[in-house]
Amino acid sequence: MSDVTLHHGAEHAAEPHKHAHHHPFLQHHFEDLGQQHEASTLGMWFFVAQEILFFGGAFCAYFIYRGMYHDAWKLGSHHQDWKIGAANTVVLILSSLTMALAVWGAQGAKRKFTALMLILTLILGGIFVGVKGYEYSVHIDHGLFPGAQTYTNVEATPELTQQVQLFMTFYFTMTGLHALHMIIGAGLLLWFIKRTWRGDFGPEYYGPVEIMGLYWHFVDIVWIFLFPLLYLV
Amino acid sequence: MANADHSDHIGHAPAHHRSSLASYFAVFMTLMILTVVTVWVSRIDLGAFNTIVAMAIAILKATVVILWFMHVIHSPRLTWIVVISSFIWLAMMFVLFYADYLTRGWPLS
Numbered sequence: 374m375s376d377v378t379l380h381h382g383a384e385h386a387a388e389p390h391k392h393a394h395h396h397p398f399l400q401h402h403f404e405d406l407g408q409q410h411e412a413s414t415l416g417m418w419f420f421v422a423q424e425i426l427f428f429g430g431a432f433c434a435y436f437i438y439r440g441m442y443h444d445a446w447k448l449g450s451h452h453q454d455w456k457i458g459a460a461n462t463v464v465l466i467l468s469s470l471t472m473a474l475a476v477w478g479a480q481g482a483k484r485k486f487t488a489l490m491l492i493l494t495l496i497l498g499g500i501f502v503g504v505k506g507y508e509y510s511v512h513i514d515h516g517l518f519p520g521a522q523t524y525t526n527v528e529a530t531p532e533l534t535q536q537v538q539l540f541m542t543f544y545f546t547m548t549g550l551h552a553l554h555m556i557i558g559a560g561l562l563l564w565f566i567k568r569t570w571r572g573d574f575g576p577e578y579y580g581p582v583e584i585m586g587l588y589w590h591f592v593d594i595v596w597i598f599l600f601p602l603l604y605l606v
Numbered sequence: 607m608a609n610a611d612h613s614d615h616i617g618h619a620p621a622h623h624r625s626s627l628a629s630y631f632a633v634f635m636t637l638m639i640l641t642v643v644t645v646w647v648s649r650i651d652l653g654a655f656n657t658i659v660a661m662a663i664a665i666l667k668a669t670v671v672i673l674w675f676m677h678v679i680h681s682p683r684l685t686w687i688v689v690i691s692s693f694i695w696l697a698m699m700f701v702l703f704y705a706d707y708l709t710r711g712w713p714l715s
Contacts, residue, residue, distance in 0.1 A: 410622070411682060418685055422692030429696045433703050439657075440707075455645065462641050470634040473675045480624045576622075583677070590675045594668045600641075601660035605648035 398578050410580040417584040421591050428595050431550065435543050435602065442536040448529065449540030450606035452517055454508070458604035461504050462596065468497035469593040476586045479569070479579035487582070488569045494589065495562040502555050505548060517541045544603050551599060554592045561585055623680035633674045640667050 396406055403409035439446045471493040478487035516524045519542040524534060565585050568574065574582055644663050652659060673679040678689055 407622075411684075414681070415685055415688065418688045418692075422688055422695070425692045425696055426699065429699055433700050436700075437703065437707050455648075459641065459645055463638065466634065466637045466641065469637075469671065469675055470630060473630050473633075474627070476677075477624065477627065477630065480622065579622075587676055590671050593675075594671050597667045597671070598661075598664045601644050601648065601664060605645065605660060 396577060398573070406577055406580075410583075413580050413584060414587070417587045421587060424591060428547075428550070431543070431547050432598065432602075435547065438539060438543070439602075439606075442539065445533055445536030446540050446606045448533065449537045449544070450604060452512070452515065452537075452541075453544075453604040454511075455604045457504060457508060458600050461501050462600050464497050464501050464504070465593050465596050468494045468501070469590050471497065472586050472589045475569075476579065476582050479574040479582040480576055482575045484569060484572055484574075487574065488566055491562055491566045491569060495559055495566070498555055498559050498562070498589075502552055502559070505552050509545075512541070512544075519545060547599055548603070551592065551595050554595070558589055558592055561588070623677070625674065625677070625680070629674060633670055636670055637667055640670075 399406055400409060403412065471490045475487050475490035475494060478484075478490055512518060517538075519538055524538055524541075529537065562585070565582065568581070640663055644660060647659050647663070648656060650656075672689065678685060
């Protein structure tokens with residue numbers, strides 16, 4: 374019994390027990406919300422760092438084959454409609470703006486504004502994925518889906534045809550992985566809209582909205598690189 | 607980095623920076639202008655430099671997003687280290703891949 378008392382005393386004598394009136398979202402292993410915020414943001418950055426390397430592998434392979442088969446890359450990118458790609462780039466950057474504004478709203482305890490911005494982000498993300506789906510259907514109609522082997526071009530040699538198919542493999546892999554991230558982000562946004570509406574976030578506690586933003590902006594950055602590499606070769 | 611001094615110590619005072627609305631709109635407009643430049647410059651034949659210019663603009667856009675939308679400019683130095691080192695790892699991956707592909711008889715044709 375005395376051991377337990379001593380231990381308890383040693384643990385808590387230095388700092389008074391604050392559990393009775395701490396913030397409802399302060400995890401007990403953090404000293405305060407400031408420390409919790411910085412630790413969680415840093416953790417998210419570690420996740421983003423590995424995401425950079427995950428997509429980086431695909432980009433690296435893309436560049437190596439682009440160096441080998443430059444003509445095929447040029448021909449393949451001519452099958453992309455750059456106007457659709459540019460419009461989708463605008464949509465995605467706009468969604469990054471609304472995401473940033475959602476964080477701004479949460480910092481200022483603007484519950485309805487934050488919810489509205491998150492809903493706008495979700496809608497813009499939905500438009501992006503919808504347009505991407507339309508582009509996919511056009512490519513599939515043109516026989517550009519990898520493995521379909523229906524892609525023909527009167528000017529292209531069999532080698533060049535195969536290389537264009539390789540370009541389209543990169544196209545579907547990279548935009549597919551990107552779209553998957555968008556869909557996961559949309560699911561997260563739904564959850565954040567619910568939490569925002571419930572009133573979870575405010576100037577003291579907006580870290581999760583900030584982290585949601587880091588994810589969304591990262592996905593935006595991937596597209597910033599994909600657009601010129603796939604549509605504008 | 608001018609604003610990093612007050613947030614260098616982990617924990618304690620939250621000291622959260624709240625960017626102005628004007629700065630977010632300025633970042634958005636910058637990204638829009640750079641998107642237009644990306645499309646415009648791709649229509650000029652610069653040979654091999656087209657890729658380099660396109661990537662330079664994309665890197666500039668990514669930097670703007672990271673610094674202001676992702677708030678790294680107001681983040682503690684530890685965050686800067688993680689962000690910068692992630693790109694160092696990325697550079698290492700590219701350098702090591704290319705060291706192989708450029709020196710071992712590829713492409714095979």
